[in-house]
Amino acid sequence: MKIGIVLYPTYGGSGVMATELGKKLASKGYEIHFITYSQPVRLGGLTKNVYYHEVAVSDYPLFDYAPYETVLASKMVEVVKRENLDILHVHYAIPHASAAFMAQQILVSDNIDIPFVTTLHGTDITLVGRDPSFEPVITFCLNQSNAVTAVSESLKMDTYLHFSTKREIHVIPNFVRQQESRFNNLEEVRSNYANDDEPILCHISNFRKVKRVGDVLRMFALVNAKVPSKLLLVGDGPDRYDLEELCSEINLCERVIFVGKVRDTKHVLAISDLFILPSETESFGLAALEAMAMGVPVISSNTGGIPEVNIHGKTGFMSDVGDVDDMSKNALHILEDQERKKVFKKNALEQSQKFDVDTIVSKYESLYRDLI
Numbered sequence: 001m002k003i004g005i006v007l008y009p010t011y012g013g014s015g016v017m018a019t020e021l022g023k024k025l026a027s028k029g030y031e032i033h034f035i036t037y038s039q040p041v042r043l044g045g046l047t048k049n050v051y052y053h054e055v056a057v058s059d060y061p062l063f064d065y066a067p068y069e070t071v072l073a074s075k076m077v078e079v080v081k082r083e084n085l086d087i088l089h090v091h092y093a094i095p096h097a098s099a100a101f102m103a104q105q106i107l108v109s110d111n112i113d114i115p116f117v118t119t120l121h122g123t124d125i126t127l128v129g130r131d132p133s134f135e136p137v138i139t140f141c142l143n144q145s146n147a148v149t150a151v152s153e154s155l156k157m158d159t160y161l162h163f164s165t166k167r168e169i170h171v172i173p174n175f176v177r178q179q180e181s182r183f184n185n186l187e188e189v190r191s192n193y194a195n196d197d198e199p200i201l202c203h204i205s206n207f208r209k210v211k212r213v214g215d216v217l218r219m220f221a222l223v224n225a226k227v228p229s230k231l232l233l234v235g236d237g238p239d240r241y242d243l244e245e246l247c248s249e250i251n252l253c254e255r256v257i258f259v260g261k262v263r264d265t266k267h268v269l270a271i272s273d274l275f276i277l278p279s280e281t282e283s284f285g286l287a288a289l290e291a292m293a294m295g296v297p298v299i300s301s302n303t304g305g306i307p308e309v310n311i312h313g314k315t316g317f318m319s320d321v322g323d324v325d326d327m328s329k330n331a332l333h334i335l336e337d338q339e340r341k342k343v344f345k346k347n348a349l350e351q352s353q354k355f356d357v358d359t360i361v362s363k364y365e366s367l368y369r370d371l372i
Contacts, residue, residue: 001368002031004079006072006090006100009040012206013286014121016042017151017174018091024361026050033079037068041263053079069095069102076103080114087368088116093124094134097141115146115371119172122151122283122304125159139163146371149364152305155283170367173308174286175360176293176352190271193257194230199335201229202272202296204265204287205279207237212301214239214246215278215324219299221250222328227335234259234268269294273341274331277301277310280321285309288316293352297344299331309355315348 003025007018019042022032026049034040037055055075057066076099079085088103090096100116107114118141125138142148142165149170150156156169194200201220205211213233220231233243233256240258247253262268269275275291277300282288285306288298292309298316300306312318317330334341 002083002085004033004035004085004088006035006096007040008092009036009038014091015040019043021361023047024357033083033085035075035079069099073099073102076100077106080107085114086372088114090116091119092121093118093138093141097145098137101141101144117147117367118145120150120155120159122155125155139165142167147367151284152308154305172363173355173360174284174289175355175357176289177357178293178353186270199227199229199273200232200271201274201276202232202268203276204234207235207239209239210280212278212280213243215322216276217246219324219327221252223331224255226332231256232259232268234262234265236261266294269296272296274299274334278327279303282306289352289355292348295345295349297334297348299327311351315351316344
């Protein structure tokens with residue numbers, strides 16, 4: 001099978017999952033062709049059965065904005081014809097699904113019939129899709145896709161709620177690679193950030209308002225007042241300046257470490273005792289799943305798809321959005337009893353195994369075969 005994968009190549013969850021999906025399929029012998037405007041950050045070096053096709057967008061004096069969707073559709077047509085692709089899999093609705101439909105119709109004129117799958121990851125539905133100017137296009141693309149998948153039941157229900165589509169939506173969740181969950185020299189690495197008796201709390205995000213990173217700092221202040229701890233903030237984004245200001249206001253700068261962007265966050269998670277995810281909304285909660293795959297319990301909000309990943313009272317705890325008092329109470333409940341913490345860590349790791357890459361990728365394989 002020859003599969004074209006269209007994605008955003010950045011650090012976002014949709015791009016990460018699409019890249020890892022392609023790499024796993026390639027390891028199983030499928031020929032994978034990534035189509036996007038720059039090399040995906042998780043792609044790495046040369047990999048057998050993996051090819052990258054750059055979508056080059058030129059500046060035209062006639063346009064205020066480069067016509068990426070049109071150029072992308074043209075590139076998809078080119079790659080399908082030259083590489084004899086069997087199927088296209090586009091991640092994120094705008095503009096990938098609309099470009100896929102355009103490419104599909106162009107190819108029909110050349111007597112080439114190729115199906116395309118649209119995978120919804122979250123903000124394409126919960127944020128971008130709720131803009132009235134996008135709604136007709138997204139609805140049309142959903143209805144024209146040969147198959148639609150969503151990464152959680154919550155996102156599936158949101159899609160049906162906000163768009164007039166009767167297309168069946170298959171829920172295929174995100175996944176993790178279990179075999180990458182162990183590292184050496186952890187004690188030495190950990191000692192660079194905290195003393196042996198200090199728990200490490202961790203948060204990883206793009207520091208946007210929806211992630212509510214300020215809540216991480218506020219709940220950490222309550223935890224640290226009772227159990228001296230360290231907080232690792234991994235990532236960067238528009239809220240970073242405000243977070244640094246808040247850190248100074250509550251006198252926690254010596255306890256909070258802004259790590260910045262990290263390409264492979266598993267090394268950070270491996271030295272962490274708790275992962276904090278207080279987001280206003282999460283269509284799945286990939287960051288929580290990646291933490292659990294490292295045996296790290298999760299303190300989270302109870303919004304969106306997070307309850308499908310983090311099991312309250314077993315793999316961690318969930319609270320209402322913004323309830324930092326409850327989050328801190330739950331964090332202390334785990335941290336103050338070492339045996340209890342071990343149970344939560346074990347449960348988190350076991351829960352993550354339900355989302356093992358082999359289990360999830362096989363669902364995509366079945367979907368591709370049905371369509372072809």
